[in-house]
Amino acid sequence: MNDRVTIAVSDGVADVRLNRADKMNALDPAMFDGIVDAIDRLAAMPHVRVAVLSGEGRAFCAGLDMASMAGGGSMLDLASRDWGPANKAQQVSWGWRTLPMPVIAAVHGVAFGGGFQIMSGADIRIAAPATRFAIRESYWGLVPDMAGVALWRTLARDDVLRELTYTAREFEAAEAERLGFVTRMADDPLAAAMALAREIAARNPHATRGAKRLYNLAADGDAAAVLDAETVEQLKVIRMPNQIEQVRANMETRAAVFAD
Incomplete structure (x- = not known):
């Protein structure tokens, strides 16, 4: 992995950081490579139960580094589809949704364009x-093309998305929370995200991953498919060692010890 993204894992939580602070973590070709590689690495880490994504320095991500992308050639080079339905430009956003573990974004400063x-x-x-x-x-003079449209449809109303896209206007966290883009606000979002990650990591990881698969399916699946998937996912965990351990730990008021 290049130095554009760092990963540190402790107690089942991956601390993932965009690491181009001098450029407000703006996206150049090396940053695209670093994010895609980080996603690939996390997908191969069964011991990671939750990932926290943040940006070093003054911002989460300021979007495209327009100087490095001047002329459009570099961006067009990202359009080949090597990650299922997503191309490389889309994978840096879509990939977090497809990871098996929950991902929590801790956002500060700015999240513009590709960063958003x-x-x-x-x-x-x-x-x-x-x-x-x-x-x-x-x-x-561009359109959103880094998986935003596919992701936002589950977050905000269609007319809201159109207004924000057509105008490119800036808005702050209170409005983002009201519209559905932000889950909640915190004065120290990284500390809040890490605390939440530790709480989630203390739950049966197989149940958490199954729940993520269900919510991913819910975006596109019809009722019959979702109902069937609920049953399938439950059968994967019920009466399994981790589920039994969760019950025992609850009854004995202790921390559960799970197998990943």
């Missing part, structure tokens, strides 16, 4: 009150 789309791939998003957001692409 990356944030939207997380299961849960916690933001500092002064954070500024924007679906920024139309400011540059």
Whole structure:
């Protein structure tokens, strides 16, 4: 993995950080590579129960580094589809949604354009009150193309998405929370995200992963498919060692010890 993204794992929680602080974690080709590689690495870590995604320095992610993408060639190079339905540009956002473990984004400073789309791939998003957001692409004469449209449809109303996309206007965390883009606000979003991650990591990891698969299916599946999936996922965990351990730990008022 290049140095654009760092991963540190402790007690089942991966602390994942965009690491280009001098450029407000703006997206250049190396950052795209680093994020995709980080997602691939996390997918191969069964001992990671929750991932927390944040940005070093003054911002979560300021979006595309327009200087490095000048002329459009570099962005067009990202359009090949090597990650199932997603191309490389989309995978940096969509990949967080497809990871087996929950992902919590801790957002501060700005999350513009591509940064806003990356944030939207997380299961849960916690933001500092002064954070500024924007679906920024139309400011540059572009359209959102990093999986944002596929992700936002489960977060906000269609007319809201159209207004924010057509105007590229900025908005802060209180409005983002009201519209559905932010789960909640916290003065220290990284600390809040890590605390929540530790709480989730203390639950049966197989049940948590099954629940994530169900909610991912709910975005597109019809009622019959979702109802069937609920049964399938429950049969995978009920009376299994981790589920039995969860019950015993609850009854004995102790921390559960799970097998990943």
